[in-house]
Structure formats: structure tokens, C-alpha cells
């Protein structure tokens with residue numbers, strides 16, 4: 001057994017990088033392990049950051065694409081509704097660069113980095129946990145006082161700690177095209193069409209530098225790769241993608257069942273997708289990831305300092321979950337829209353002022369996740385103007 005650490009963080013996506021850096025800066029000894037050989041390997045997110053995140057967190061400008069202010073919504077018969085904002089609402093992260101920058105910040109904070117290292121097992125121990133880490137066919141056992149499961153939608157840490165596990169997913173798959181000049185204003189285009197995206201949307205995000213074309217939906221109701229091929233055929237001419245070879249293909253599961261009730265115990269906690277911290281409505285997980293990780297790091301530091309389980313009390317998934325009741329309800333309604341005809345009716349409703357206002361709120365609102373970070377509260381009007389040195 002190798003010498004122990006205060007905190008083992010499993011998973012070096014946005015949640016793991018954020019937790020590890022904050023805890024390293026707080027003086028904890030941290031090992032950050034990921035089964036991937038490099039943090040920028042096999043990126044699985046589109047990387048759309050919403051305005052609220054961009055205002056709250058100082059993401060490095062050179063890791064973000066140009067701002068997007070326009071959303072175009074399409075029905076199955078391609079009737080469009082346009083939502084225009086006076087603000088820069090979205091920026092698409094250059095995720096490989098952002099993850100590399102996040103890792104550099106972790107290393108600068110003294111975090112030990114273990115790439116190509118999988119958590120194989122987790123056993124309770126008097127002083128925390130003993131983790132079995134597998135690397136290159138060899139197992140190594142490591143004692144950790146506390147384990148953070150930032151290991152994504154299907155979390156081995158959750159199972160090992162006996163915490164709650166995600167049960168409801170949608171699956172997303174997309175291709176990324178570089179260097180395509182569509183000539184359109186940067187926009188987020190969404191198709192509400194169960195024939196290619198049952199229970200979610202098909203999308204084209206065109207920020208002027210990159211074009212992301214993707215589909216998402218309930219896995220049992222479609223074949224994602226085949227749906228993406230059909231959807232691409234539909235939009236290729238409009239976005240000048242004919243004959244262009246995609247630079248990347250991305251995909252994965254997105255938990256949409258809401259924050260899980262039990263996400264912490266005396267041996268560890270869950271963050272990011274592992275905790276179900278994704279908006280059940282929009283399936284956006286990046287803002288929730290950052291906010292919940294901020295809280296995760298602060299309660300972990302307090303727990304390490306005091307040894308008292310009371311320090312973990314604010315990390316209460318059941319309380320957070322209660323704030324998502326309406327969004328979970330709308331998710332149920334969306335998942336019930338199974339035919340293109342029903343989607344057509346829903347899209348037609350978007351032309352009516354109350355539904356249009358609701359769509360504005362979904363796409364341009366500030367409700368991605370409660371502001372749980374270290375006791376900060378949104379200012380009146382919901383704008384968080386505090387900037388934090390995150391990922392720099």
C-alpha cells in the first residue's frame with residue numbers, strides 16, 4: 001500500500017479538476033486520478049457555457065469561442081421561432097485547452113496527477129477508504145481520508161461509498177467541424193423533433209469558428225449514430241458541411257433525473273455528473289459542475305479540518321433536488337412528446353407570448369443551478385458579478 005492522501009479525486013473532468021485545484025490550494029494532499037491518458041482525450045461535451053457561468057467564473061478567454069446571442073428553434077416541419085438576446089448568452093468552450101489549463105492549475109496547487117489510472121474498487125477503512133487503483137495492468141492500493149467521486153454519469157465511487165446512483169439518462173452524440181464559414185450570425189439552432197431526438201433536441205451550434213452538430217434523446221427510443229447521420233443530411237447544405245470531414249466526434253450519457261438525494265457521507269462525496277448535477281430540463285451540466293464543486297471543496301476542507309461529519313451537512317442533495325421540482329416536471333412532459341405531430345403543436349405554442357416568454361427563460365434565464373458556492377448569494381436580479389480565479 002502506498003502512502004495515503006487526504007483526498008483522492010476520481011475523474012479529471014470539469015468537476016474533478018475544480019475540486020482538486022480548490023483542495024490543493026486549501027493545503028490538502030490530493031491525488032487526482034483519471035482512466036484517460038490525458039485530460040483532453042475523448043472530450044464528450046459540446047462545451048456551451050451559459051452567461052451566468054461566464055459572469056461568475058473567470059474562464060480563460062482564449063479557451064472560449066465567440067459569443068452567441070441568438071437561438072433558433074425549429075419544429076419537425078422546420079417552422080422557426082427566433083429568440084434574440086441583447087447579451088452574450090453563450091460561449092462554446094475549447095474544452096481540450098480548458099481541461100489542460102485546469103490541470104496546470106491543479107499541478108501548481110500541488111495536486112498529484114495520475115493519468116491512465118482507473119478506480120477498480122473502494123473499501124471502507126477505519127480512517128476513510130482504501131482505493132484499488134489500476135494502471136497498466138497493475139493494481140495499487142491507496143489509503144485516502146476522503147474520496148471525491150467526479151467520475152461522471154456512471155459512478156464507481158457512488159457504488160463504492162453506498163451513495164445514490166443516476167438512473168435516468170439521455171444520450172448525446174455530436175460531430176465538431178472546424179474552419180467552416182457558414183456566413184450566418186453565431187447562433188444556437190435547436191430542432192424539437194422526436195424522430196431524430198426523442199425527449200431532447202437536435203442541435204447545431206455555430207459560433208463562427210466551430211460548428212457542432214448533434215442529437216440527444218432517450219437511449220431506448222433511438223439509435224444515436226443513425227439519428228445523427230439523418231440529422232446531418234438534413235442540415236448539411238444549410239451549414240456548408242457537405243464534403244467536410246469532422247475534426248472530432250463526441251458523445252456520452254447525460255443524467256437528467258436531477259441532483260441525487262444522498263451525495264455525501266463520512267468517507268466521501270459525489271460532484272458533477274456523478275451527483276446528478278445537471279439541469280433536467282436543458283441537460284446543461286457545466287454550470288452545475290462548477291457551482292457544486294465549489295461547495296464540495298469547501299465542505300471537504302472543513303471536514304478535513306474538524307473531522308466532524310457536521311461539516312458535510314450543507315452538501316445536501318435532497319435540499320438541492322427540491323429546487324428542481326418544476327424542471328423535473330417539465331422533463332416528464334418533454335419525455336412524453338413522442339410524435340412529430342405533438343412536437344409541431346408544442347413548437348406552434350412558442351409563437352404565443354406566454355410560451356415565448358417561457359422559452360426565453362429556459363434559454364436565457366439564470367436558473368441552471370442554485371448558487372450553492374461557499375455561501376454566496378446572487379445579487380438582486382440574479383446577476384452574480386463576483387469573479388473567481390477558476391481554471392486560470
Ligand SMILES: Cc1cc2nc3c(=O)[nH]c(=O)nc-3n(C[C@H](O)[C@H](O)[C@H](O)COP(=O)(O)OP(=O)(O)OC[C@H]3O[C@@H](n4cnc5c(N)ncnc54)[C@H](O)[C@@H]3O)c2cc1C
Pocket residue numbers: 010011012013014015016033034035036044045046047048049117118119120150151152153156171172173174250251252253254271272273274277278283284285286287289
Ligand atoms: C454530448 C454531450 C454534450 C453536452 N453538452 C453540454 C453543453 O454544451 N453544456 C453543458 O452545460 N453541458 C453539456 N453536457 C453535460 C456536461 O458535459 C457534463 O455535465 C459535464 O461535462 C460533467 O462533468 P464531470 O466532470 O462531472 O464528468 P466528466 O466530464 O464525465 O468526467 C468524468 C471523468 O471521470 C473519469 N472516470 C470515470 N470512471 C473512472 C474510473 N473508474 N476511474 C478513473 N477515472 C474515471 C472519466 O474518464 C472522465 O474523465 C453535455 C454532455 C454530453 C454527453
